[in-house]
Structure formats: structure tokens, C-alpha cells
Amino acid sequence: MHVRVRLFAIQRELAGAREVGLDLPAGAPIEAAWSALVAIHPLLAPGRAFVRFARNGDYADAGTVLTDNDELAIIPPVSGGADGAAGAGPRRILELREEPFAPTILSDLGEALATDADGAIVGFVGRTRESAGTPAPGQEAEAARHAGRAVESLSYEAHETMALTMLGRIADEIAERFGVDRLAIVHRTGEVPLGEPSVVVVAVSPHRDAAFEAARYAIDETKARAPIWKAERFADGHVWVGEIAREGAVTSEPPGAPGAPDTSEESR
Numbered sequence: 601m602h603v604r605v606r607l608f609a610i611q612r613e614l615a616g617a618r619e620v621g622l623d624l625p626a627g628a629p630i631e632a633a634w635s636a637l638v639a640i641h642p643l644l645a646p647g648r649a650f651v652r653f654a655r656n657g658d659y660a661d662a663g664t665v666l667t668d669n670d671e672l673a674i675i676p677p678v679s680g681g682a683d684g685a686a687g688a689g690p691r692r693i694l695e696l697r698e699e700p701f702a703p704t705i706l707s708d709l710g711e712a713l714a715t716d717a718d719g720a721i722v723g724f725v726g727r728t729r730e731s732a733g734t735p736a737p738g739q740e741a742e743a744a745r746h747a748g749r750a751v752e753s754l755s756y757e758a759h760e761t762m763a764l765t766m767l768g769r770i771a772d773e774i775a776e777r778f779g780v781d782r783l784a785i786v787h788r789t790g791e792v793p794l795g796e797p798s799v800v801v802v803a804v805s806p807h808r809d810a811a812f813e814a815a816r817y818a819i820d821e822t823k824a825r826a827p828i829w830k831a832e833r834f835a836d837g838h839v840w841v842g843e844i845a846r847e848g849a850v851t852s853e854p855p856g857a858p859g860a861p862d863t864s865e866e867s868r
Contacts, residue, residue, distance in 0.1 A: 601626050601668035603633055609757055609829035610676045610736060610840045611651070615641040624666065630655065631662040633672055644674075650737040651676055652845045654827070657762045659847040673759055677736040677842040679823060679830030693784035693802075694767040696760055696828075701788070701797050709802040713782040720808040722815040726799040728754045728792050732832055733841040743839045751832045754792045759827040763787075770821045773849055780805045780814035785822055791833070821849065 605620045612618055622636050630653050638645045652675040653660050659675075666672065693709060702708065706723040714721055730750040735743035767785050775781050782804040792798045799822070803814035822828075824846045831838045 601628070601666070603666050604669070604671050605633065605637055606671060606673045606759070608674065608676060608759060608827070609831070610738060611644055611647060611674050612757075614643040614647075617641075626668075627665055629662065630660060630664050630666060630672060633666060634662070634674075637674075647676065647738060650844050652847060654759070654762055657765055659845075673762065673827070675759075675827050675845050676829065676840070678826060678845045679756065679828050679842045691781050691783075692768075692771050693786065694764055694771060695786045696758055696763060696789050697786060698788070698790045700792075701786070701800060705786070705797070705800055706802060709784040709786070709800065710804065713784060713802060713804040715782075715804075718782070718804050718806055720803075720805050720811040722803045722805075722808070722811040724799075724801040724815050724819050725797045726819065727797050728794050730794060732839070733830075734843070736840045736842045737844070739840050742837065746832075746834045746837065746839060749834050751794065752835060753794055753833045754798060755831045755833055755838065756787070756789045756792065756798065757829045757831075758787070758789050760789075763826045763828055766826045767822065770818060770825070773821070774803070774814045774817055777817070778805075778810045778814045780810050783814060783818060785818055787822070787826070787828060789828075 601624055603622045603624055605622055607615050607618055620637060620640065622633055624633060624636060653662060654673040654675055655664055656671050693712065706725065710721040710723065732751055771783050774783055780803050784802040786800045788798045801815050801818045803811045803818065805811040829840065830842060831840050
């Protein structure tokens, strides 16, 4: 059987390719595909402990059996759109954008999502800063080479289809946990200069506590789970930053369950 392997960020650079075709025995698991890939590109081998796998756009473990013409994505440490058209205005705005954000993006998204029943609009903007973040596993030596230098820009790369699917799942979790149905998560791709925004979250709700909780959950889970990768660019090189991708939510308890966020009326 033939499997198409997609590589991103650090793995893409080490292999010198965005895609690799593999011919494998029928019924081979993902781990066998990884071994075959490493046989072609040995430089990928040290990254095994830090990667996750996705089969046809869904996270999968190494024992998952592959079938002919599957797409296998290798997910290195992550940086830590579609409109829903029901009701008055879109329920959700989940997008990846290459173009710079307008200065009015928070108000634009808030106006697009809010209804007359909503009393709270909470927004978050993530900006490119000059101080370096935590290097991804395997990037420590390159990070040390740039120690003490200012970051000049960020560069973002994404598995677009899978990233948008993951943002949709995060939005579903927010609706279940906090009762917030009107949400925007918009993330830049490509190069983002110093001081410019790279990600925006807007949560809209009748009550402020739910909107604050939803916005915080949205940005934290996007950073931890969406297959979006970030490189810090310096004058003479770059460093990939981030942590091993988390495949699912930390907890799946519904609102009101022990340990779940309190979204009762009394908590607002």
C-alpha cells in the first residue's frame, strides 16, 4: 500500500522535503511508517519522543493501522476558517490568515458575533515580542547560539485543514463547558513582524465570567493542540519553539461535574 507522509516545521527542514511517499506492507501501523521514514531520512530519528501522528487529519497513536492512500502527518512540537451561520450573525469565526490583522480586528469580530442578548465581549491579542521563548526539543543548541539577541519576527506554519478542525473541536468544548456559543479564533500564518498581532480570540456571552473563561480556554487549548508551528527569526537564523502537541482536552468533565469549571448562574 502507498502512504503519503507530510512533514512540517523542524521535521520538514531536517528532511528537506514537505512530503514523502512510502510503500508499506498491507496492515502496517503508523510506527512502521515512522521506521520507514527514518530509514530514508535518519536525521528525523531523534525526534521520535517529541512527535505526534495524525492519520487523515485526526490524531492517532503509533499502533493505528494504515490503509492504502492514507495521509500521515508528523506533528512536531506546536507553538504553544469557517463561519457558523445560524441565528443573527455567525456563531463562530475560525480562521487562518496570511494577511496582517486590521487595527480594528477585536471590535470587528465582536460586532460580527454579538447579539442584543450579549452583555460581555472579551478579547485577547497575542503579539510578537522581542524576547525568546522556550525552544522546541532538539533546538536547544540553536537557541543557545542566539542567546541574548532580540527576536526580529515570527514565522508561522500550519497544517491548515487539521488546524481548523481542531479549532472547531475547541469551540465545541467551550460551548459545552462554559455555554459560550459565539467565539472567534483567528491565527496568522507566514511572517509576523515584531510588535504585530499573531493570534486573536474573541468570546461573546450574556455574562462576563463565562466570556473570560471561554477566551482563556480558547487561547490555551489552541496553543497546546492546534498543529500550528512557530519559528523565532533572528538576523542570522531561526529557532523553532514550542512543546509536544497535546492530543485532547485536559479533562472532559461536563459543566457541574467535580473539577469542571463552574458555569452556574451564581458564579457569574
